């Protein structure tokens with residue numbers, strides 16, 4: 116039995132703490148609990164770095180800063196798995212593609228290059244305490260702008 120003034124979430128945290136499933140130090144990025152309910156390798160990795168699973172996800176993306184396939188638009192991040200122009204000819208393929216194979220266009224801010232892909236994946240919204248690490252490197256564009264930029268190259 117838990118005391119009536121302890122919420123279900125708090126009781127869960129206390130239970131896990133009691134079982135050693137929460138690291139005794141807070142996450143160095145968000146200050147939250149570091150839950151240790153992953154594989155042994157992952158648990159050790161999180162404890163060594165003193166980082167929670169969610170912040171670790173963004174740490175991994177910090178290591179990829181500069182990779183042109185990691186796209187930051189506003190506060191959101193996307194990963195381009197590479198355009199697959201013939202995907203629609205292969206039945207079932209689009210179901211395993213980002214956004215169901217929807218085609219996106221975006222402009223790289225550094226070069227002005229407009230890129231397109233039908234295999235873009237969302238990495239989610241960048242948490243506030245990580246935003247200073249991820250400077251937007253792109254903005255949304257359109258098919259019209261893309262076509263125009265290709266004409267410029269050829270003309």
Ligand SMILES: [Zn+2]
Pocket residue numbers: 142143144145146147166167168169170171
């Ligand atoms: Zn964290």
